[in-house]
Structure formats: C-alpha cells, structure tokens
Amino acid sequence: MIDSLRRGWNRILAFFHKAPLDGDLDAEMASHLEFAIEENMQRGMAAEEARRRALIRFGGMMQAKEQHRETRGLPWVDVLMQDMRYTFRTLRKDRGFTIVAVLILALGIGANVAVFSVVNTILLRPLPFPQSQQLVWIAPPPQKCGLSCATYSVDAYEEFKAQSRSYQDITGYMAFTSPDNLRLTGRGQPEPATGIEVIGNFFRVLGVQPAMGRLFTAEEARQGAHPVTLLANPYWRRQFAADPNIVGKEIDLNGHPATVVGVLPASFDFGAVFSPGSKVDMIVPLILDDERTWGNIVTLIGRLKPGVSVSQAAADAQMVVPHLCWSAKQPNTCGSYVNKTGVSIEVQTLKDYVGGRLRRSLVVLWCAVGTILLIVCVNLSNLLLARAASRSKEFAMRAALGAGRGRLVRQLLTEALILSGAGALLGLGFASGVIFWLSHQQAIALPLLSSVRIDGVALGWTVVIAATTAILFGLVPGLRMASGNLHETLKDSGAGAGAGRKHERIRTALVIGEVALACVLLVGAGLLLHSFLKVVDIDLGFQPEHSASMKVEYDDSAPTDAAQAEKRGVILGQIAERVSALPGVEAAGFADYLPLGRNRAWGTPTPKGKVYPEGVLHGPLVYVIGPGYMRAMGMRLHGRDFTWSDGPNSQRVIMINASAARVYWPGEDAVGKILQANGGDCVVVGVVDDVHADSVEGDPGWQIYYPITQQGPNAAQLVIRSAVPPAALAGTVLHTLRELNPNQPAAEFRPIAQVVDRAVSPRKFFVVLVASFAGLGLLLASLGIYGVISYSVTQQTKEIGIRMALGATTGRVQLGVIRKTLALAAMGIFLGGLVSLGLARMIESLLYGTAPTDPITFAAMTVLLALVAFVAGYVPARRASRIDPLVALRNN
Incomplete structure (x- = not known):
C-alpha cells in the first residue's frame, strides 16, 4: 500500500517537473551512448562505425524517452494535453466552423439551462422555507364559487387548529386582499401600497425570520392593538431607501x-409563492375578532409534525371536518362545498x-428544449462529418504513423468536448440574460418566477448536458472516421473524396432524423x-379594449349602514359624474372586484x-357595481342598468347573468322576478350576458x-371606457379625484386588457417558448438540409458537368437537386408525423378547443416544412445549374 502511494506520488511529481527529469534522462542516455561507442572503438572499429553500431544496439532514442516518461509520469494526462493542444491549433485554423459550432451549441445549451432553471425552481427545488416538505395546503375541493369555496371562516380555522392532531401548528392569511389596499401618507403625496x-x-x-427587527407578537394580533407592520425587502429599499433605522419608526x-x-428577508416573496404576478409591499397582522363574521x-x-405523512394528515382532516362544519360557533360554517353525506x-x-x-406544461416545455438539443447534435454531427471528410488524409497519415483507431476517436471526442465546453460557457451567459429577464416579469403569473436563478444544481446540469452533447455529436463522426479504409484514403487522388462519399449516406440519415425532430416540435x-x-x-362577456381601471379612495364612514350607503352613493355619484364629463371619456362606473381577479360568493x-x-x-x-359599470366594461345587458336613485331606502334591486337566469327561471324572462338574496327580496332589473369571471378557459x-x-x-375600482390612451387620461382623472378627496393616493390606470393578459399569461408563456423552440428547430433543420444538398452538389460536380455536356438543361439539373431535397424532407416529415400522432396525446390536457389530431395543424406544419426544405434546396440547385461543363471536367 505504501509503495503504491509512493509510486503514485512520484508520478505526480514527475508530471509537474518534466524539464529537470528530461535533462537528467538526456545526460544519462548520452553517458550510456559514450560508453558503448568507446567500447566499440576498443574493438577496432572506426569512430563513425562505432557510433552507428552503438545506436543500433541502444535502439530508438525517442522511443526510449517516451517509454521512460510513461513509466515515471501520468501518460493519460500527457495524451490529453497533446490532444487539447492539437485541437486548439486545428480549431484556430478553421475559425468559421468553430464560430458556427459554438454559436449553435450556445443556443441549444443556453435554452436548456434556462428552461431547466425554471423547471428546477417551480417543480424540483424545495420552497425557500426551512423543512418545507412539512408545509401543507389545506383546502376544500375546487368549486364554482370562487375564493369563498377555497377558504374558511375564522371560527373554522380556530376549530381546525384545536382539533387536528397531525400538525405542529396551523396558520393562514386573508385571501381577499386587493391591490393598492393601503395608503401611505406623511411622505408627500399619498402613495398606494399593497398589504x-x-x-x-x-x-x-x-420558518421565516426577518432580516431586521422582529416578527409579530400575540398581543399585536388582538383586537384593539396598536397597528404594526413588516416591510417587504424590495419595498423597504424602494420606498424608504433601505433605511437601516426603519425598525421602530x-x-x-x-x-x-x-x-x-x-x-x-430578500428571499421571501409572498406574491411569488401565494399569489403569482402580485406585488406585496408589506404584511400586517390579521385581527381575527374583527373579521369573525365575514x-x-x-x-x-x-x-x-415530524414523521407524519400527507396521507395521514388528510385522514386526520377528514375526521375533523364534520365537527368543524356543524358544531362550530357558526353552524354550517363550511358553506356549500361540503355536505354531511360526502365530507x-x-x-x-x-x-x-x-x-x-x-x-405537465413544464414537462412538455422541458421535452421541447431537449428536442432542440438533439437537433443541435444532429446538425453538428453533419458539420463534423463534412469536416472529417476533408481531413481524411490527415487521419490516414496519423494512422499510418502508428496512431490507433481509439486514439483517432479520442481526438475527435476531445474536439467535440472543447466545442461543447465553449458553447456551454457562452450558453450560460445567454441563459443568465433570459433568466434575469424572466425573473423581472411581473406580468407573467407563474409561481416563484422572481426566484428563478442559475444555482449549483443548474451548473451541474450544464456540465452534464455539455458532456452528453459532446458525446452525441462527436461519437458518430469519430467512429465513422476511424472505421474507414485508411490505405484507400491515402491512395485517393481527391482530398477526402472517398471518405466524403462514404459519409453521405450517414449525413442523409441524420438530416432525415433532424427533419423528423423539427416536425415533432412544429406539430406540438x-x-x-x-x-x-x-x-x-x-367571448369573455366584456370588451377589454379601450377600458381601464383605477383604485379610488373615499370616506363613507357613517353611524348606520343606511347612512353609510347614502353617503357612499353621493360621493361615488359625484366622482362618476365628474369623470364622465372629461373629454374623451365615453363611460365611467365602479366595481369592487374586476373579472378574472379575486372573487367571492355570498350564500x-x-x-x-x-x-x-x-x-x-x-x-x-x-x-358590487355602480351605474355605468356595464357600459364601461362593454358588457351586454338585457333590462336596465342600476341608477344612482337605487338608494338604501329604495326597492332592493339586483342583476344576474344569463346562466343563473336559465336555472332560476328556465324558458322565462328573469327581468322583474324576485330573488331572495342576501337576506331579503330583490327585484331582478337586468340579465347580463355570461362573463368569464373566474378564468378565461373555464365555465363562466x-x-x-x-x-x-x-x-x-x-373596494372601489373606477372603470372608464375611452378611445384615448389611459396614460393620457390618468393625470386629469387623478386631479379630479383629489379635488373630491385630497387623500386619494397616486395611481395609474391599468388597462383591462392587462387583466386578461395576466390571466392567460401562463399559457402564453409556454406557447411563446415552445413556438420559439420550434422556429429554432426549423431553422437548424433547414441548415442541415442545405448543408447536405450543398455538399452533395459539390461532390457531384463532375457528374453534373458530364450531364450538362450531354445536353441536360438548367431546369432539369435544378429539378433533380430539388427532387432529392424534397425526398429527404418527405421521409423526415413522414417519420415525424408518425411520432407526433403519439406525442400529441401527451399534451391533450393542455389543449383548449383543439383535438390532438387536428388535421389543420398537421397539414399546415407539413406545408411549412416542405416550403422551408424547398428554399434550403433551391440555393444549391441554382449553383448546380450554373456549373460550366468544361471547367467541371478540367478540374476533376
């Protein structure tokens, strides 16, 4: 054991101290040679003959040196360093190929790293909380009554916490918080904030600890306590200039x-985890007693608790729910989402x-970007095969000088690894830029998007895919090059001509595979x-174009509910009248919530x-809406709108949507009917066309x-309809609001179209990325087709020249090249179409109103691929048709 360690250590020392050891070896070999020469001369030989005989007996000097170096050092490292030096010299000479290969690899590897970082953040990496695997979400099954069916009452929370046995503790937050619900004053103009x-x-x-200060105490969450707040880190930096003395102020x-x-702490982002796309500025304690009746x-x-599984916790919850729902302080506190027979x-x-x-969406996205990497590998394999064909004489000469097939394959793999490493480094820069952009996109409602980053796992993944990519695109050219008939190559008069002809079939097969992969991507x-x-x-049921909303602050405090409603009607009526009179405003109205946002149900x-x-x-x-809201939102109404005269002392009125009217009074006109709602009789004065209030794709x-x-x-959201851009009206409207209420905080109009965009942003995000990858795959496939056809034309220059000398027309030559191009594309499209039929079933759940075998899509993608293939083949076809027969025959 000690001898083995000593020999290993000596080898390492020998590797790093080559020059002194080589000098000692030269001196020793020279001394041995002198002794042999002197011995021969003593036998009567002439000096020249004595030297010649000594050298013959001694053997090759260089071979002896190499053998000695291998026994004393790290031969595999020496060989690797030789291969790398040779690779760098070769790639430096062929800068065009090197730049193209590195750029293609950078796109493929960079896209994979960026997508992996998103997948890792959302699906693989634990949440940014200590022992996050212990955290669970407790909710009723999905129902059609909005957040009211996804939340619990205060009494239900307290009962659940008291009776369940599987949890260390239970907490929650108020689900019905609207944006800009707080008003920060005392620092100039009132500023809106979301708490x-x-x-x-x-x-x-x-398990979150503050970066500064402390958390809430139990006393601060009780009724009558002095208000306190915790600031979100970005808001503290933005609004308070990162004041280190802010705590206690x-x-x-x-x-x-x-x-x-x-x-x-900066690592905590409430919106990223619990409300994607939302910006939260501060956290305040929920006073349970204040909201117990809500x-x-x-x-x-x-x-x-440690050791408790999710299934055990679910079973515990099932046992608690029946008592929770019908024995709590408020009977039937669970609402409509649970019943006594089916808890x-x-x-x-x-x-x-x-x-x-x-x-499923992320897995599909990951597969799509993986397909791009396969297309990159196929493209580079084709490039290396073409390059290897031109280097066939070089490899034949090296083999003739003693290089084994393994050494040749290793040389090509070394080149592939260096190219892949350079592509990975450039790709990391590309991925970093994409991830930085994504992490700052608040308009994309994806969870944890703000915390996407390239971490150690992503760097490890980069190394893995870089090495795998190098093997995939370097192994086939290496094996093909090493398996050729090297003697025939040396005898071939055309540099690499024989090897090029042998490579053509492999390159053709690779292009067919590349087109098939591109077809799969395009169909998906x-x-x-x-x-x-x-x-x-x-049809959303409203027209988001030319509509915008702004949060409005007003004071409707009054001793009784009736007086409060009357005061509110006067204030909001004045605001609506003033804003409606502004130039460019077509309609104005109020609502507490907007469609496709937060919502709730009452009984x-x-x-x-x-x-x-x-x-x-x-x-x-x-x-809860005001007069003019329907027109401002572009909703369609049968009956009449609310009026400002529908006061607290008037007949109670309501409007319902068409779906509810069809259930309540099937086949009848609901206008004028009485609906018992919210504790009293309400006259239905209007029926509104169905509005997609919960989601764009779901049932209204x-x-x-x-x-x-x-x-x-x-709350009160002012909604206006105007052909004038909202930004141009914002200043005028804000000035009008502050004339009526000086405490109105600064606010900007938010186009209703942004609300819709945010609702569809996850789907749009995935579609844009997959479409981008498909476009990249189509481009790479077209380059692959162009490369193979162009190379084929070059190889057939003599043949084409003979045909043209015998009378072949320009059009006939072009037609032959294009026919070959379309034949390659047709085979690839056929294979890709078969694979796409199977894979389309995997994404069926992601489709809306589209069958996985949609013939229009398959036909359109086939035509697109065929057109791109035609264009890729047309350029070499034109070049082939311009060949001068005399020049072609003279040069070949």
Whole structure:
C-alpha cells in the first residue's frame, strides 16, 4: 500500500517537473551512448562505425524517452494535453466552423439551462422555507364559487387548529386582499401600497425570520392593538431607501400611525409563492375578532409534525371536518362545498399546491428544449462529418504513423468536448440574460418566477448536458472516421473524396432524423398555438379594449349602514359624474372586484316561491357595481342598468347573468322576478350576458350583481371606457379625484386588457417558448438540409458537368437537386408525423378547443416544412445549374 502511494506520488511529481527529469534522462542516455561507442572503438572499429553500431544496439532514442516518461509520469494526462493542444491549433485554423459550432451549441445549451432553471425552481427545488416538505395546503375541493369555496371562516380555522392532531401548528392569511389596499401618507403625496393580512403565527409556521427587527407578537394580533407592520425587502429599499433605522419608526397607513417592527428577508416573496404576478409591499397582522363574521376569508396552511405523512394528515382532516362544519360557533360554517353525506377536504404539500398545476406544461416545455438539443447534435454531427471528410488524409497519415483507431476517436471526442465546453460557457451567459429577464416579469403569473436563478444544481446540469452533447455529436463522426479504409484514403487522388462519399449516406440519415425532430416540435407548437388562439378568441362577456381601471379612495364612514350607503352613493355619484364629463371619456362606473381577479360568493340565492333539491343551486360569484359599470366594461345587458336613485331606502334591486337566469327561471324572462338574496327580496332589473369571471378557459358559472348604493363594497375600482390612451387620461382623472378627496393616493390606470393578459399569461408563456423552440428547430433543420444538398452538389460536380455536356438543361439539373431535397424532407416529415400522432396525446390536457389530431395543424406544419426544405434546396440547385461543363471536367 505504501509503495503504491509512493509510486503514485512520484508520478505526480514527475508530471509537474518534466524539464529537470528530461535533462537528467538526456545526460544519462548520452553517458550510456559514450560508453558503448568507446567500447566499440576498443574493438577496432572506426569512430563513425562505432557510433552507428552503438545506436543500433541502444535502439530508438525517442522511443526510449517516451517509454521512460510513461513509466515515471501520468501518460493519460500527457495524451490529453497533446490532444487539447492539437485541437486548439486545428480549431484556430478553421475559425468559421468553430464560430458556427459554438454559436449553435450556445443556443441549444443556453435554452436548456434556462428552461431547466425554471423547471428546477417551480417543480424540483424545495420552497425557500426551512423543512418545507412539512408545509401543507389545506383546502376544500375546487368549486364554482370562487375564493369563498377555497377558504374558511375564522371560527373554522380556530376549530381546525384545536382539533387536528397531525400538525405542529396551523396558520393562514386573508385571501381577499386587493391591490393598492393601503395608503401611505406623511411622505408627500399619498402613495398606494399593497398589504396582506396574515395570522399572527404565519411567519413562525413558515420558518421565516426577518432580516431586521422582529416578527409579530400575540398581543399585536388582538383586537384593539396598536397597528404594526413588516416591510417587504424590495419595498423597504424602494420606498424608504433601505433605511437601516426603519425598525421602530412609525408610518402613516390609511390615516393611522403604524409601527414598523421589522423588514423581511430578500428571499421571501409572498406574491411569488401565494399569489403569482402580485406585488406585496408589506404584511400586517390579521385581527381575527374583527373579521369573525365575514364568512370564508382565511386560507389554511399547516406544518406537519415530524414523521407524519400527507396521507395521514388528510385522514386526520377528514375526521375533523364534520365537527368543524356543524358544531362550530357558526353552524354550517363550511358553506356549500361540503355536505354531511360526502365530507371532503384536500391536503397536499405546499410545493404541489404552488407548482403542481404547471407540472405537465413544464414537462412538455422541458421535452421541447431537449428536442432542440438533439437537433443541435444532429446538425453538428453533419458539420463534423463534412469536416472529417476533408481531413481524411490527415487521419490516414496519423494512422499510418502508428496512431490507433481509439486514439483517432479520442481526438475527435476531445474536439467535440472543447466545442461543447465553449458553447456551454457562452450558453450560460445567454441563459443568465433570459433568466434575469424572466425573473423581472411581473406580468407573467407563474409561481416563484422572481426566484428563478442559475444555482449549483443548474451548473451541474450544464456540465452534464455539455458532456452528453459532446458525446452525441462527436461519437458518430469519430467512429465513422476511424472505421474507414485508411490505405484507400491515402491512395485517393481527391482530398477526402472517398471518405466524403462514404459519409453521405450517414449525413442523409441524420438530416432525415433532424427533419423528423423539427416536425415533432412544429406539430406540438402548432397545436398549442391553435389552442391559444382559441382561448384568445373566447367571448369573455366584456370588451377589454379601450377600458381601464383605477383604485379610488373615499370616506363613507357613517353611524348606520343606511347612512353609510347614502353617503357612499353621493360621493361615488359625484366622482362618476365628474369623470364622465372629461373629454374623451365615453363611460365611467365602479366595481369592487374586476373579472378574472379575486372573487367571492355570498350564500345561495333562491327564486321566491320555488323549492330546489339539495345540491342543485350553488352560490354565484358576487360583484358590487355602480351605474355605468356595464357600459364601461362593454358588457351586454338585457333590462336596465342600476341608477344612482337605487338608494338604501329604495326597492332592493339586483342583476344576474344569463346562466343563473336559465336555472332560476328556465324558458322565462328573469327581468322583474324576485330573488331572495342576501337576506331579503330583490327585484331582478337586468340579465347580463355570461362573463368569464373566474378564468378565461373555464365555465363562466353564475354571477350576481348588487348596486353599490345598497350594498357595501370591499373596494372601489373606477372603470372608464375611452378611445384615448389611459396614460393620457390618468393625470386629469387623478386631479379630479383629489379635488373630491385630497387623500386619494397616486395611481395609474391599468388597462383591462392587462387583466386578461395576466390571466392567460401562463399559457402564453409556454406557447411563446415552445413556438420559439420550434422556429429554432426549423431553422437548424433547414441548415442541415442545405448543408447536405450543398455538399452533395459539390461532390457531384463532375457528374453534373458530364450531364450538362450531354445536353441536360438548367431546369432539369435544378429539378433533380430539388427532387432529392424534397425526398429527404418527405421521409423526415413522414417519420415525424408518425411520432407526433403519439406525442400529441401527451399534451391533450393542455389543449383548449383543439383535438390532438387536428388535421389543420398537421397539414399546415407539413406545408411549412416542405416550403422551408424547398428554399434550403433551391440555393444549391441554382449553383448546380450554373456549373460550366468544361471547367467541371478540367478540374476533376
């Protein structure tokens, strides 16, 4: 053992101290040679003959040196260094090939690294919380009543926490927070801010510690406590210039002083985890007693006890729910999403809740970018084969001088590894730019997007795909080159001509495979794009173009609900009248929530005098709106709109959507009917066309609209319709609002089209990326076709010259080249089409209104590939038709 270690150590020392050892070896060999010469001369030989005989007996000097070096050093490292030096010299001479190869590799590897970083962040990497595998999301099964069916009441939260046995602790947050719900004053003009109310133990359950200050105390989450807040790290840096002394200071929120008790760490992003696409500026404690009667408003997040599985926690929850729903302080507090005969509740890891819905889409995206890498490998294999054909004499000469086939293959693999390494380094730069851009895209509603980064795992993945790529595109040319008849190559008069002819069939097969892969990508992208166009073409029930919204602050405080409603009607009526009179404004109205955003349900309205079996009716989504809102949103209405005279002391009125009307009064006109809703009789004054309120692609469901003058809204969004760009109106509208309310914070109009874009942004994100990869694959496939056809034309120059000398026309020559091009494309399209038929089934769940075997998509992609192949073959065809027969025959 000691001898082996000593020999190994001596080899390492010998590798790093070659010059002194080589000098000693030269001196020793010279000494031995002198002794041999002297001995021969003593035998009577002449000096010249004595030297010749000594050298013959001694053997080759260089061979002896190499053998000695191998025994004393690290031969495999020496060989590798030789191969690398030779590779760098070769690549430096062929700069054009090197640049093209590195750029192609950079695109393929960079795209893979960027997509892997997204997949790793959303699906693979644990959430940024300590022992995040213990965190679970506790929710009812999906229902059609918005967030009200995805949340719990305060009483339900307390009962669940008291009775469950599988959790260390349970927490949650207020789910119905709207953007810009806070107003920061005392620092110039009032500034809007978005705050989230969380249960006092929220951060302790998640395991988040503040970067500065402390977390909330139990006393600060009780009724009557002095207001406190935790600042989000970006907001602290942006609004307070990263003031290191901010902890303990008071800021003015909504006209009341609140103490800053801490600053959250930069790694914590509430919106990225719980509300993708949302920007959260600060966190405040949820006062449970203040909101105990608000119904279902609280989410449930639990941390499991050590050793408890998700399935055990789900079983525990199933046992708790029956008591929770019918024995709590408020009976039937679970609402319409559970019944006594079929208790149901879902418990899943928080990681699955955050990213699980995107799993299939991300896997498809990952496969698409992997296909791009395969196309890159095929393209580079073709380039290396063409290059190897021109170097066939070089490799034949090396083999004749003693280089084995393994050494030749190793040389080509070394070149591939160096090219792949350079492509990976450039690709990392490309991926870093893409990831930086993605992480700052708040318009894309993808979870954890702001925390996407190239971490150690992504760097490891880069090394793996770089090495794998090098093997994939370097092995085939290496084996093919080493397996050729080297003696025939040496005798061949044309440099590399024989090898080039032998490589042509392999290159043709590779191009067919490349076209097939591109076809698969194009069909997948075509199906997703067709599906996306179907989504965009959905009748939303409103017209987002030329509409925009702005958050409005107003004071409707009054001693009674009726007085509050009356005051609110006066204030909002004045605002609507003033804004409607502004130049360019066609209509103005108010709503507490907008479609495709947060929503809720209030109970289950019932037509007066009708009885329905249990389970037939469910709670519709509720919107509180003002007169003019329907016109401002471009909604279609049968009946009449609300008016400002529909006051708190007038007949209660409502509007419902067409789907609800068809269920409540099938075959009848719902206008004028009485609906028992929200504790009283309400006259239906209008029926609104169905609006996609919950999601663009889902069922519109049922909606009910209450007038803002009779029902207290959660907020007030001013919606206007105007042909003038919203940015041009924002200053004028804000000035008008501040004339009526000086505390109106600065705000900008948000186009309603942005709301729609945000709702479809995940689908759009995947479609754009897959379509981009398909376009890149199509480009690479066209380059591959062009390369093979162009090379074939070059090899057939003499043949084409003879044909033209015998009378072949220019058109006939072109037609022959193009026919060969289209034949290659046809074989690739046929193979790719067969594979696409099977793979399309895998993405069926991602399609909307589009069959996986959609003939239009398959036909369009086939025509597109054929056209690209035609263009790729037309250029070599024109070159072939311009060959001068005399020149071709003279040069060949």
